Amino acid sequence: MDTVKQRQAWMATLAKADIQLLDQLVNKLVNLPRYSFLRSPEIGLAMVRGRAGGTGQPFNLGEITMTRCVVQLESQPGSETIAGFGYVAGRSHRHAELAALCDALLQTADWHNQIQTAVIQPLQIKSQQQQELKQRQAAATKVNFFTMVRGE
Numbered sequence: 001m002d003t004v005k006q007r008q009a010w011m012a013t014l015a016k017a018d019i020q021l022l023d024q025l026v027n028k029l030v031n032l033p034r035y036s037f038l039r040s041p042e043i044g045l046a047m048v049r050g051r052a053g054g055t056g057q058p059f060n061l062g063e064i065t066m067t068r069c070v071v072q073l074e075s076q077p078g079s080e081t082i083a084g085f086g087y088v089a090g091r092s093h094r095h096a097e098l099a100a101l102c103d104a105l106l107q108t109a110d111w112h113n114q115i116q117t118a119v120i121q122p123l124q125i126k127s128q129q130q131q132e133l134k135q136r137q138a139a140a141t142k143v144n145f146f147t148m149v150r151g152e
Contacts, residue, residue: 010106010120014099015088017123022098025119033111035101038083039070041093064089069096073104082107 014022026032043065050061069086084104086096102119105111 007103007106010116011085011087011099011103013120013123013127014086014102016127017095017099018126019092019095019098021126022102022119022123023094025122026098026102029114029118032101033105034074035071035084035104036074037070038072039068041067041069041086041096043067043091043093065091067092067096069093069100071097071100071104073108 044067045063046066048061048064049058051058067086067088067090071084071086073082073084075081082104084100084102084107086099086101086103088095088099102115105115106120
């Protein structure tokens, strides 16, 4: 998997994560590097688009509230500056900040494996468990209809 696809995957995981779980996982990390805000968390709107029938003509469905944030890790002399981005649905400044911090850390060689193991994987496991629960609940309500043929 190339780095663009990897980054898209971890950013999606962070954006969809439960904020309490994400906060717990990040708080368990020790010696996090210092960071500063390039763009403090701010709330805005984003247009959501849909497609008729899932594949047809696109149309504007409506707007959702989004929070975005950009952080910059404090760099050592001679090293490149690393910025992390966080875009989350809703109005959680802390969620956007944590997503941006994790995105920045995942771009560094020193922190990548640790963040993948301690934050991203547990979030993905929790998401998978929730998805399976929803599927089981939906399957429990399934009704099978059939047509009877009149005897002639």
